[in-house]
Amino acid sequence: MHYKAPRGTKDILPSETWRWQAVEHKFREVCRLAGFGEIRTPTFEETELFTRSIGEVTDVVSKEMYSFQDRSGRDLTLRPEGTAPVVRAWVENNIGAHGLPSKLFYIGSMYRYERPQAGRYRQFDQFGLEAIGSDDPTLDAEVIALTARFLEQTGAAPFAIRLNSVGTVDSRTLYVEALKGSVEPYLQKLCGSCQTRYEKNPLRMLDCKNPECRALTENVPRLQDYLDEESALHFQRVREALDALGLSYEIDPRLVRGFDYYTRTAFEFTDQALGAQDAICGGGRYDNLVEEIGGPATPAVGMAMGVERLLTVLDSRSAKIGVRPHPVVFVVRLGEKAQVPGLALAARLQELGVPAEMDYGGKSMKAQMKRADKSGARLALLLGDDELASGQVSARDLIAQHQWRLPLQNCAEMIQDYLSTSESGEIEAA
Numbered sequence: 001m002h003y004k005a006p007r008g009t010k011d012i013l014p015s016e017t018w019r020w021q022a023v024e025h026k027f028r029e030v031c032r033l034a035g036f037g038e039i040r041t042p043t044f045e046e047t048e049l050f051t052r053s054i055g056e057v058t059d060v061v062s063k064e065m066y067s068f069q070d071r072s073g074r075d076l077t078l079r080p081e082g083t084a085p086v087v088r089a090w091v092e093n094n095i096g097a098h099g100l101p102s103k104l105f106y107i108g109s110m111y112r113y114e115r116p117q118a119g120r121y122r123q124f125d126q127f128g129l130e131a132i133g134s135d136d137p138t139l140d141a142e143v144i145a146l147t148a149r150f151l152e153q154t155g156a157a158p159f160a161i162r163l164n165s166v167g168t169v170d171s172r173t174l175y176v177e178a179l180k181g182s183v184e185p186y187l188q189k190l191c192g193s194c195q196t197r198y199e200k201n202p203l204r205m206l207d208c209k210n211p212e213c214r215a216l217t218e219n220v221p222r223l224q225d226y227l228d229e230e231s232a233l234h235f236q237r238v239r240e241a242l243d244a245l246g247l248s249y250e251i252d253p254r255l256v257r258g259f260d261y262y263t264r265t266a267f268e269f270t271d272q273a274l275g276a277q278d279a280i281c282g283g284g285r286y287d288n289l290v291e292e293i294g295g296p297a298t299p300a301v302g303m304a305m306g307v308e309r310l311l312t313v314l315d316s317r318s319a320k321i322g323v324r325p326h327p328v329v330f331v332v333r334l335g336e337k338a339q340v341p342g343l344a345l346a347a348r349l350q351e352l353g354v355p356a357e358m359d360y361g362g363k364s365m366k367a368q369m370k371r372a373d374k375s376g377a378r379l380a381l382l383l384g385d386d387e388l389a390s391g392q393v394s395a396r397d398l399i400a401q402h403q404w405r406l407p408l409q410n411c412a413e414m415i416q417d418y419l420s421t422s423e424s425g426e427i428e429a430a
């Protein structure tokens, strides 16, 4: 029997995890500098949390959730996104009592039963930000700017920022009527999905990728023209703040996000390197969500980024982020007697913070040296019968190609010294 990772999931192997760690580290750092604190919520929640917040008619709720009953008959769902859980945790733990807005970030896996393709998985990871408790337009701008800064610092630039305002629920209701009215005469010519969306979730017609639908709906009314005064002013303020920060963006009147909880600001960062699934991240305001799930009326704004997609973009740019871990010292043990002293030497080096590795199974000197060369180690330390008899270790600098002997007694300390004083002796952070 051969088992495989379930469709739409994948293993992330040691040859890649260091890149994940590097972008995670950078994300944490950018968040820390902006005063966002990390929150970790459970991987599953009550199903109703998602149906209420994301909306019954959305794709995610109607066909993509991993829902199940536990052994006590509770209806649970693997989180398809992080915003609703964070808001639930914010209300439940009264996080707002520590002062508003609460600025939170998270890193974690999300689950959606989607059709897998390049950049689309059933389990994927997100970096997310949620700022809960203020409707200040500069907070929207801060979330967008922080996202842009993070992407720039990882090497993902250039990217495109698409911006829109989806207004309030009321302004959207008015707009949807106008949209439906304008589409009605050619409804039969639209694709099957758009015909369903017309009935169930008309705004999503704007998001259809089908070129014929796009051409037909080219001149539909613009959401922006239906914005209430306050939303329009808010949108203007967000744009002014982004302009002042020197961020370029493009207003995309067709940008509507896939969840019902959005109000006012909506944005996406896209990159052509991603192909059809071109969104690196997306987000916006959700001023009604906190109240919707039982908290006090509280405005909020946030963003989430697909980590797999970010790494794809970084690959396409050949961005250098992080350092692939490798040993700095390789201990070559020759003969039976050298096994344990060699192990002790490697252990001592590791204690001192020097990445040190060995080979196992009593292989030949040639095989071990080959492995040392391949490992990327800077130094090889040779320990055999001769060395043990004389209480000395042979050291070989694999880059500078010189060799010397040093006492076994405090070999690790001397090597540490050598590495910190000699040129290119830096021990790269793993």
Ligand code: HAM
Pocket: 080, 081, 082, 083, 112, 114, 119, 120, 121, 122, 123, 124, 125, 126, 128, 129, 130, 258, 279, 280, 281, 282, 283, 284, 285, 286, 301, 302, 303, 304, 305, 306, 307, 308, 309
């Ligand atoms: P979202 O647009 O559904 O928004 O997802 C955010 C990002 O997650 C996408 O731009 C994409 O990079 C990545 N993503 C989504 N689905 C998949 C998938 N199946 N495979 C790989 N990557 C994927 C949200 O999730 C909102 N919670 C964002 C937000 C936070 N809004 C306010 N606060």
